Amino acid sequence: xxxxxxxxxxxxxxxxxxxxxxxxxxxxxxxxxxxxxxxxxxxxxxxxxxxxxxxxxxxxxxxxxxxxxxxxxxxxxxxxxxxxxxxxxxxxxxxxxxxxxxxxxxxxxxxxxxxxxxxxxxxxxxxxxxxxxxxxxxxxxxxxxxxxxxxxxxxxxxxxxxxxxxxxxxxxxxxxxxxxxxxxxxxxxxxxxxxxxxxxxxxxxxxxxxxxxxxxxxxxxxxxxxxxxxxxxxxxxxxxxxxxxxxxxxxxxxxxxxxxxxxxxxxxxxxxxxxxxxxxxxxxxxxxxxxxxxxxxxxxxxxxxxxxxxxxxxxxxxxxxxxxxxxxxxxxxxxxxxxxxxxxxxxxxxxxxxxxxxxxxxxxxxxxxxxxxxxxxxxxxxxxxxxxxxxxx
Numbered sequence: 001x002x003x004x005x006x007x008x009x010x011x012x013x014x015x016x017x018x019x020x021x022x023x024x025x026x027x028x029x030x031x032x033x034x035x036x037x038x039x040x041x042x043x044x045x046x047x048x049x050x051x052x053x054x055x056x057x058x059x060x061x062x063x064x065x066x067x068x069x070x071x072x073x074x075x076x077x078x079x080x081x082x083x084x085x086x087x088x089x090x091x092x093x094x095x096x097x098x099x100x101x102x103x104x105x106x107x108x109x110x111x112x113x114x115x116x117x118x119x120x121x122x123x124x125x126x127x128x129x130x131x132x133x134x135x136x137x138x139x140x141x142x143x144x145x146x147x148x149x150x151x152x153x154x155x156x157x158x159x160x161x162x163x164x165x166x167x168x169x170x171x172x173x174x175x176x177x178x179x180x181x182x183x184x185x186x187x188x189x190x191x192x193x194x195x196x197x198x199x200x201x202x203x204x205x206x207x208x209x210x211x212x213x214x215x216x217x218x219x220x221x222x223x224x225x226x227x228x229x230x231x232x233x234x235x236x237x238x239x240x241x242x243x244x245x246x247x248x249x250x251x252x253x254x255x256x257x258x259x260x261x262x263x264x265x266x267x268x269x270x271x272x273x274x275x276x277x278x279x280x281x282x283x284x285x286x287x288x289x290x291x292x293x294x295x296x297x298x299x300x301x302x303x304x305x306x307x308x309x310x311x312x313x314x315x316x317x318x319x320x321x322x323x324x325x326x327x328x329x330x331x332x333x334x335x336x337x338x339x340x341x342x343x344x345x346x347x348x349x350x351x352x353x354x355x356x357x358x359x360x361x362x363x364x365x366x367x368x369x370x371x372x373x374x375x376x377x378x379x380x381x382x383x384x385x386x387x388x389x390x391x392x393x
Contacts, residue, residue, distance in 0.1 A: 009371065010038045012099040014090065016045025016072075016110030017245065018055050019292075022274030023105050023128065023179045026358045028064060034362060040066040042093055044086060045110045046246050046271075051075060053271035068093055072110070079109050079137075079215075079248060086113035094121060100371065101126060104149070107134045107142035115148035122375045125149040129178060131159030131166075134292075135311045137215045137247075150375055153361065155352045167379040176360035177353020184278055184300050185355035195279040201267050203238035207338070208284050210242045210291035213249030214311045221249045224329035225256040228308060231334035232266075232288075233259070239288075240280055241268040286341040288334075299323050302348045304341035308334065322346065 011031050015021040031039040041064055047056040048071045056069050070089040073082040090113055094102070104114040105128040118125035127149035134142050143166060146152060152163045152173045160173050183189075196202070211228060213221055232239060241260055244253045260266040272280065278297070281287060286304040287294045294305030295312050305324045323346040327333040364370060 007036055008038055009036060009101070009365070010040060010097060010099040011101050011103060011365070012040045012042060012094065012097060013103045014042045014044070014110055014114040015047065015059070015105075016086075016108050018046065018052075018058075018271050018274065019245075020105040020108060020111070021047070021055070021059060022183065022277075024103065025062065025274070026179055026182050027103065027128075027361050029062075030358050030362045031365070032064065034365075037365065038066070039064065040068070040097055040099065042068050042070065042090055042114075044070045044072045044089065045082075045108070048072070049075065049246065051270060052243060052246065053269070055271050058273055073246075075246075076251065083109045083113055086110055087116055090114060090117045091121070094118075094123065099123060101365075103128065104145065105129060107132075107138040107145070109141065111145050112141050112148075115145045119148045119150075119375070124151065124370075124373070124375050126151045126153060128153050129155055129159070131155075131162035133313075135214070135313050136217075150373070150377065151364075151370065153364070158351070164380070165382065167381070169378075169380050174360070174364055176364070177355075177357040178296065179353075179357040179361070180274075180297065181300060181353035182355050182358050183275065184297065186275075189275050189279050189282075192279055192283045195276045198276060199240075199267065199269065199272065199280075201240060201280070203240075203265075203267075205285050206238040206240050207341075208242070208281060208287040208293075209239045209289050210244070210287070210293065211253060211289040211308065212244040212291060212311060213247045213253060214290070214309060215248050217310065218249040218252075221252045222256070224309060225253050227329045227331050228289075228334065229256050229259055231331045231338075233263075234331065235335055235338050236265075237285075237338065238265045239267070240272075240284070241266055242272055242277070243268075243270045286338070286344075288338070288341075295324065296352055299346070300348060300352075302346040304344040304346055306334070306337045306341055 013024050013028050028039050031037045043056045046052045072085040101124045102118040103126045104111040115125050127145055130146040130152045131154045146166050153176045154160050155178045163173050244250050261268050282301045287298050288306040290308050290311035298305040307324050307326045325337045327337045
């Protein structure tokens with residue numbers, strides 16, 4: 001006889017990057033603290049790569065009970081191979097754990113692997129932050145994950161509308177906000193003194209630089225990142241630099257930012273612990289690059305953002321864009337934007353949550369309908385008016 005209590009629910013969280021773990025962490029903590037739930041974490045992707053700081057150690061330090069580490073790739077491996085490896089490893093894992101539900105986040109290949117494995121094994125999948133615009137291949141991944149997931153925990157009404165446009169039932173969509181806003185509003189973030197001390201950042205004022213590959217523009221990437229690095233060096237400002245995601249083209253960026261290593265005005269890190277990154281962002285002069293942190297988190301902290309290139313194209317209609325300056329990968333444009341950003345006064349703005357996402361998440365898990373609902377899905381047509389359609393007669 002199975003010794004596990006019948007009502008105990010096993011919830012597996014899958015994390016592949018420092019970013020999605022930052023958004024999932026508070027949800028995992030809440031699950032582990034609740035009677036009737038067991039939390040499990042499948043750790044893979046960038047977490048397991050030493051070049052990116054072996055961030056699985058940060059998850060271990062957080063004290064979670066059930067952590068499983070899986071290497072799904074080596075440096076330079078294609079996204080398709082990493083996806084297939086993740087599917088294989090995660091499939092074997094859930095066969096052993098037999099979870100009741102799988103929780104995934106965002107638009108990374110690890111999320112897609114989790115959704116495929118869950119849907120193919122009739123295990124219900126909760127997708128955090130579907131219905132958003134990502135740009136590059138990430139957006140296609142995000143919408144594919146939506147079609148394979150059973151429940152959609154979105155950030156706002158716009159995201160809900162997009163998920164419905166993809167044919168998902170409104171009954172499966174819940175607006176909870178973005179979980180990282182909960183962390184941003186937390187009183188437990190480290191002080192700026194502690195953050196600077198931990199990472200040996202001795203600048204009084206600084207900008208934050210994060211630039212990721214645009215996978216559909218890899219042929220332009222070398223020229224783009226050269227121009228960006230040239231502008232940063234010419235700006236005569238201080239910068240905290242964080243490595244890009246491990247997408248196709250990452251090696252090109254890493255080669256070019258070597259010019260910033262050991263430079264007196266730059267501190268370069270493979271990764272920064274999420275809570276410390278938030279503190280550093282909150283006290284920065286501006287954030288520059290093409291990270292979603294410049295679209296989402298910076299607005300919450302009233303920090304100007306310089307968005308470079310096409311990676312975040314289309315996301316501005318999701319937020320008040322007064323804090324965002326868009327430029328192309330041109331040295332003169334970037335330098336002008338830096339001067340402009342330092343003179344900006346930004347009002348706090350966020351359409352991504354009010355700091356209660358974790359509360360709404362656990363309330364949802366406590367509802368019987370989540371567990372009773374069949375994993376069988378059907379496409380929901382959106383009714384459109386027939387006016388203007390040709391009618392023969």
